[in-house]
Amino acid sequence: MMMRLFIFVLFTYVSLLLASPAVFSVYDDLLAYPQYEIYFSESLVSNSESAFLISQKSPASQVISGLTRLTSISSQQGVENEKSPPRYPTPSDKTYEILHLQGVPHLCSIPIIAKSQLNETFERESRSLERQELARATERAWELLQGLDGSCLYFISGWWSYSFCFNAEVTQFHHLTLQPGKQDSPKRDPNTKPFVLGKATSKEGSRDSSNSKLNGLTDLHRTTQMPRLELNSKGGTRYLVQRMESGTICDLTNKPRRIEIQFHCNPSMTDRIGYIKEVTTCSYLMVVYTPRLCSEVIFLPPKENKTYNITCRMVVEDNELLTQDELNNFEKVVDIDLQDISSKTTKDAETPKNIGGILVGAGRWINSEAQRISIPEIFSNEVQDYKDQAVEIIARAMSKAEGGQVEVASDADLKKLDLDPDMVEALRIEVQKMAKEKGWKIEIVDTPGQTREILGIVDGENEADTEKKDKEGQIKDEL
Template identity: 30%
Template sequence: METNTTSFFCLLLLISATVTAFLDIDELRNIKYGIDILNKPVLLSTQGIDKQLSETIDVTSKHGQIYRCIIPSQMEAEKQKEEEEKIAMEAGVPELLKPMESGPCLFKTRDWWSYEFCYGKHVRQFHMEDGRIVGNVIMLGYYESEFDWKNETNMEIKSRNKNRLNRYHSQQYINGSKCDLTGKARRTEVRFLCEEGTGDYIARLDEPETCTYVMTIHTTKICHHPYLKLPSQQKPVSITCNPAVTDQVYQDYLKE
């Protein structure tokens, strides 16, 4: 059966004297646990698990029954995660996004206007009817540069990504069509944000200043990069508990 995290913490406090394995306090605070009580007994006199893969804790019910609970180790998952981040860090953000260069341009329609983003090339705006461009095409900028993570200080990076839910990589697209209101060329900052489990798409386009735009693109391609990954959301860890019995009781169980 399943029990919530709070109940499990209370259980740990009540039976702390029976702990047979070291539990990391930070792990208990940050990981959600679910307990599954099984009917199959295990021998009280043996551990029978790989210490590198699991940890054990013996708990006692109010009826005096001892249960041996196996807690999967998070070390392997963390090791794999660190390896993925290391590879992403060494490759660099531009290399992670490079597949977009040979992929199709991205489109988004909002009210009257449609927007097109072609990675490393341009951003443009136009009106479409029956699947065809009608009227003038307004260039919102041509690729000029992008944020260089390797040449920025840690302080600048922290300042840039102080909002953990809004970490982004940016490119500058300049020298677009002349703006009638300002007399200057239009320009666009394109921001790439991590979104896991989806393809690449234009999430929104804002105009914070006249003829100056911010296009936000969501992509999975940068989610392994340590500077751009989303805040960690720990998955529930399944703890299995079996009745721990004496040799005689265990032999009787096998005969049934």
């Protein structure tokens, strides 16, 4: 347990040296260092090879924990070396464990990560360096925010408006009706009462006072003092916190209002208030986004921690492995042949045909950018009819990946549409065979002045496939 603590302290120290703000995330296990990611390979391993590798397991083997309830780890011990043929090399940088996933054994290779030796002296020094770094970053952040001194930020949320005057106070008020056009800041309605949510407090405890009004709010002509500040982190991101108290007395709690202000680095924005919310009665939270903190790298978004891959392969009997290898080789040969055939077919389809000395489809005379020929008036009525056509779905099915649920109209509904349920069922079976694992649907298309059509459509087909299905799967119901 002490070794784990040393490793964690070392990680904290290195992170500070690299100015990495990745100190906490809800998805991280703080004790899991280094970080691992399990990868399940499609390749297989035989029982004999697995037993040999387990028997040669390095004493530096690490324990895997925190897996789901469907997994369990069991180390294979007591395998005699002479029972396994000496043809399986054991890498010096890996150790092996057996992982049982739903009762199926998997051989997992775990990389061995060199561990640094820590002592109590180094631990004390790293803690001291951490405190110094955090204190320096806090003071530096306050210096960077001095560019906001003498200015106010505004935020409008419905009926309420908010003003935040840097290191002075936060005020809630009703604004006058906004006029069309650009307006620098909302104006307070003089007929309504403003509420101070909090005032700045310096380290010495003296509160800043205001002697005049700026836009009906706060005057900032004063000497800026460093207030009580905190450096917090959430979700791997560091931010600066300033707490303001001594606001207007709350009618519900009979206590002064107070607010917590969080300054977050955001390099893509100007200084602005992100949001304000009332976390408890008369206690508020305000988030300010500013690019000023981004010059201090400790406030930058966290860097992704390096992870090491644990590769797991399914363990099978020796004879099954040979059969599976032959099957895999056969599948590779078939895939190569299919790719060659597809490539040849595509090449032939793209080659223009020479008919009577003219290359058909070469785009030599009329290219894709040429002006389209207008539709003759004799066909204009037919085009209008297609706009008025009605489409009704009588059957559909989701793809296998989406659950494969099938919905078909009832016999009563089909009879109302003057359709034979047996005919629709036969068509459904044919379309389902054609779609395989894809989604599909059967539509009725009624076009004024034309024969009613029943179409079987498979999801994800291109135009060429659609034309083919129209020839093979389209059924016309002449009723």
